[in-house]
Amino acid sequence: MSNAPRPVNSFAIARTGEVVCLTQTKTLLRDSPCRHRWELSSSQEKEWVISQLEQSLPGDGEAHVFLRQRAALMADEMLENALFAAPRDSHGKPIYRxxxxxxxxxxxxxxxxxxxxGHTLALEVTDTWGRLTSETVRAFLDMNLAGEDTKEHRSGRGLYFMWCFLKDFYLSVVPGVETTIGGLLQLNTAR
Structure with missing residues (x-):
């Protein structure tokens, strides 16, 4: 067994849609001592994690309610991708519906x-599949931006929503080992 470092493909998607390679792995939350962390063991825990996330965000005003709504939407998309889009068989076909x-x-x-x-919410999900590539992400963004498919459950829609909603949207992939997706949501107090 080799002790050579595993290749890591870290990239961000600019607002223009272009893939920007990152020189180092960008994971905001992995080593942060002040974070909330939830490990899932089944798909049935997804809603519980989302409710825990919402409860972890203090504040009562309209801006705080809107932040919780956006956080819930992003968490749902991130967890759906990790639960259902990432698991693939050896031919690249989805294992689960x-x-x-x-x-x-x-x-x-x-x-x-x-x-x-209190102002910025960082969100990050990690799965142990490591199948996502910058080419796949770019293809999904292009397809969703072009509106090529009118199906309600169009492929890549979750990644597209993440790219639209999350500031500093990033991905870090160790091929065949791990995928991390993350980004930031801002508390918008401006009227």
Whole structure:
């Protein structure tokens, strides 16, 4: 077994849609001591994690309610991708259908993290599939931007929503080992 470092493909998607390679792995939350962290063992825990995230965001005003709504939407998209889009067989076909109940496979791990400083909310999900590539992300963004497919459940829509909503949207992939997706939401107090 080699001790050589595994290749890591870290990239961000600029507002223009172009893929920007990052020189180092960008994971905001992995080593942060002030974060919330939830590990899922089944798809049935997704709603619980989202409710825990919402409860972790203090504040009563309209801006805080809107932040919780956006956080819930992003968490749902991030967890759906980790639960249903990432798991693929050796031919690249999805193993699970979106929305079905499933227990994580032995060795599979999905971790969702958040960190809120009172103005900026960082969100990050990590799965142990490592299948996402910058080319795939770019193709999904292009397809969704062009509106090529009118199906309600168009492929890549979750990644497209993340790109639209999250500031500093980033991905870090260790091929065949791990995918991390994250970004930031701002508390918008301006009227």
């Amino acid at each position: 979106k929305g079905e109940k499933r227990v994580l496979l032995p060795g599979e791990c999905i971790t969702f993290c958040s960190l809120y400083d």
